[in-house]
Amino acid sequence: MDSRYVTIGFLGFFFVFLIYSTSAYFIAQNLAADLEKAFRPINNLTITDDKRIVDQPFSISKLLQAVPTVSYRTLTYVTYDDTTLTLDYYESTVAGIRPCLIIIHGGAWRSGNSKQLPELNSHLARAGYHCAAINYRLTPQWKCPAPIEDTTAALNYLCKHADDLNIDTNNFILLGRSAGAQIALLTAYTLKHSGIKGVIDFYGPADMIWGYMVPTNPLVIDSRKTLATYIGGDYYEIPDKYAASSPIEFVNRQSVPTLVFHGLTDSLVFYEHSRRLCTKLHQHDVPHYLLELPWATHGFDYHLNGPGGQLSTFAIDYFLRVISIIKVRMVPYNQVLGIASSNVAAYSNGDDDFFSAERHFCYGIFTGFKWQCVEFARRWLLLRKTCIFKSIGSAADAWHELSSIERVTDEKKFSLIAHSNGSSVLPKKDSFLIYPRCRDLPFGHIAIITQVGSNYICIAEQNYRFHRWSGNYARQITMIVKDGGYYLRDHYKISGWMEIVDNEQLQPLNESSLEVIRMQQR
Template identity: 60%
Template sequence: MLAILVSEYGLLFIGVTVLVLLSGLWIKKYQVLGTAAGIITVALLLLPIVKAYNVGTNLKADIDRAFLFCGKPAKTFSSAFKPFTFSKLFQKDPQSAFQTLKYVSYPDTSLTLDYYKSNATGKRPCIVVIHGGSWSSGDSRQLPELNAMLSQSGYQVASINYRLAPRWKSPAPVQDVKAALTYLRKHAGQLQIDTGKIILLGRSAGAQIALLAAYTVKQQGIKGVIDFYGPADMVWGYSVPAPKLIMDSRGVMANYLDGYYPKVPQNYAGSSPIRYVSVQSVPTLIIHGGNDVLVAYEHSRRLSEKLKQNGVPHYWLQLPWATHGFDHHLNGPGGQLSTFAVQQFLRQIL
C-alpha cells in the first residue's frame, strides 16, 4: 500500500515535501543539504506523472492498431477522454450502486456476484470481474471503482465471488466462472445482457483465473480477456519465488494447487494460462507494472510472447514505475492509463 501511495498519490507527498522545503527559509541548519534532498524527492515523485504522459502519447493508436481486425475499423472510434491528464489526478474515483445476486449453490457453499447495471438501455455487453487475493482472500467488493466507471460507460458488470484456497483447490475458481457465465446467460433477458459480447477481467490471482477461463471454457460469446498483473506461467513462477519478506509465493501456490511443485507438477502446468494459448485464443489486454514485486513482470512478457507466436491479437500496457495493485487509485497515473486501455480495448473488441 505504501508503494501504491508513493507512485499513484505522489501529489500528496509532493505537497508535504514543498512545505518542508519552505520551512528551510527560516531553519538555517542543514539548509543546503535539506533543500537538495527535497528537490530530489520532488523530482522522483514527479517521475510517474512524466512517464504517464510519455506512455499515453501513442496509447490510443497502439491499441487500435493491435486490435484493428477484431471489430470495426479503428478509425470509426473516437475517445471521449485522453489517456492521461494532470487535472484528473484531483478527481474522485467514480461510484455506482449494485445489487447482490446468488449465482450458484453447491452442497457446501453458495456464491454471489455484485451486479452493476449499465446506464444505457437495451441489451448491453457484460464484463465479468474476478478479484485478486492470492486465491485465498478478497471478495467481489475489491476495487469497485472500475466497475462503476464501466457501468457508467454503458456496460453491464458482474463482479463475482469464487471459492477460496486452501479449502478449495484449482480448478474450483474456473468452474465458478463457468457457473457465473451460465447464470448470466440464463437471466440475460432480466439483466439486459448481450450474451454474444462477454469479456473476462481479472486482477492478480483473479487474472490467472480469468485467463485460464478465457482460454479453456468453450462458451460462445466470450470475446476477450483483460489481465491486470496476473501470473500466467505457474511453473516458471514457482521456479522464481518472490522474496520471503514480501510473500511466501510458493506456499501461496501450494495452497491453491494442492501441494508444492515437486509433488504435483501436473497441477502447476494445468493451471498455467500460457499453456493453453492457441491460434483460437480470444484477444487479450495485458496490464502490468514494472515495479511489481508480488507477480513478476516476466509473467506478462512470457504471455505476450506466446500470444504473438500464435497470432492472437493482444496489447501489453507496460507501466515501468507501477507496482502491484497500482489501479487502487483509478485517477492516478497508472490508473488513468489502464482505465483508458480497458475502455479502448472494449471499443475495439465489442
C-alpha cells in the same frame, strides 16, 4: 517534527510524482496508435469515433478527481452443498441490451472479495457496460480449479438471466487482477464459450510453473507456499496440475484477444509472467497488447485516476470498443459478403434501410429482391435443396404463413415444423431462423442455420450486417439450455426455427435438375 524533514519529504513526494506523471505523459502519446495497431486486424473490424472513449489517455487535471459511483445489487449465482456464492451486479447506465464484464478480484486465491477496487466497475457501467464482480471459493478450503468452476457458473447464471439483466450474451469479457487474472485467463483460454470475446489481465501469474521455479522474496510473499496451497502440492509432486493451472499452456490460434497490464517494479507477481504470456500470444497470432508501466508496482490501478489508472482505463475503453460494440468496415452494395454451404453467395445490401426494388432470378426462378434476407433464404433453398417457398410479405411472416416448401422439379411438398425459441427440440442444421418485427427490424429477419454446436449455432444471412465473413457463416449465436429448453440469445428477439421434415431426401441443385427446370420454362 523538524520542518527540514517535512520539506525533504514534500520534495521527495513531488519528485516521485513528477517522475510518474512525466512517464505517463510520454506513454500516453503513443498509446492510441499502439492499441489501434494491436487490435485493428480483428475480423476486419475498425474502430470508429466514440465519445465514450476519453479524449486523452492521461491528464494531470484528472489526478485529484473522484470517480462517480454507480449502485449495484448483490445476486446469488451458485449454491453448492457447502457454500453459496454471490456477485455484485453494476447495471449499465446506458439503456438496452449491453455487453457484460465479469470482474474477478485478487488476493493470492486466499482473500479478497467482490468489493475490491469498485471504481472501474462504476466507470464501465457509465460507459455502457454491465459489470458482474464475483466472489469465488478461496484457499485453503478449496483448491484449483474451484475458482474456474465458479467463474463458469457465474457466466452460466448471467446467460440464464440475460433477459432480466439486459445482457448481450454474445459479448462477455473477463477481467481479473493478480490471482483473479490467472482465473480470468485460464477460463477464457479453456472454456469453449462463443460469448467470451476477450480477456483483460492486470498483473496476473500466467505461468505457474515458471512462477514456482522463480519464487518471490519470502519477506514480500511466500509464493511457493501460496501456489502449493492453491494447486494442491509442490510442483515436483504434481507437475501436471501446475501445467493445468497455467494459462500460458492453453494459448492457441483460437484464443480470444487479450489486454495485459503490468508494472516493471512489481515484486509480488513478476513482470516476466506477462512478457512470457505475450510472447506466446504473438507466436500464435492472437491479437494482444501489453501495457508495461516502468514505475508501477502491484495494484497500481488502486487509484483509478492516478497515472497508471488513467492509462489502463483508456486502454480498456479502447479494447472494449474493438471487441464488443464496434462498427464494421462496410462492404459496398452488390459485393459478396461470404459463401455459405459451399456455393451460396451472400451479397451486401449496403445499408439495412436500402431497398433496391430490383428483382433477382436464379436459373429463371424468382428468388426475391436484391439483396434482402428473404432473397437469400429462397436462393439458398433453391441451390442447396432444389426447393422454393412461396412469396411472403416480409421475413417475419414466414413464422405464421409458411407450412411447407416445394421441390421445383416435381412440385412435391416438404412440411416445415416451427419450434419456438426455448423449445425442447434442439435446433437442426438447414433450418430457417425467424425473427419477429421490432423497431430495428420492422420486417423481421430470416437466416439459415448452417451449424449447431453444444452452446451455439452458426447462421448465414443477408441484410443484417455488412462486413465480410471470417468463415463460411455470417454470425455465431449463443445457445443455452434452461429448464429443458434450448434458448438462442441474440441482440433481437427470436421467434424460433423452422425445421424441414425429411430434409435428408433433398439434394443440391444439379445438372439434371436444371434440365427439368428449363423444360418447365419452355
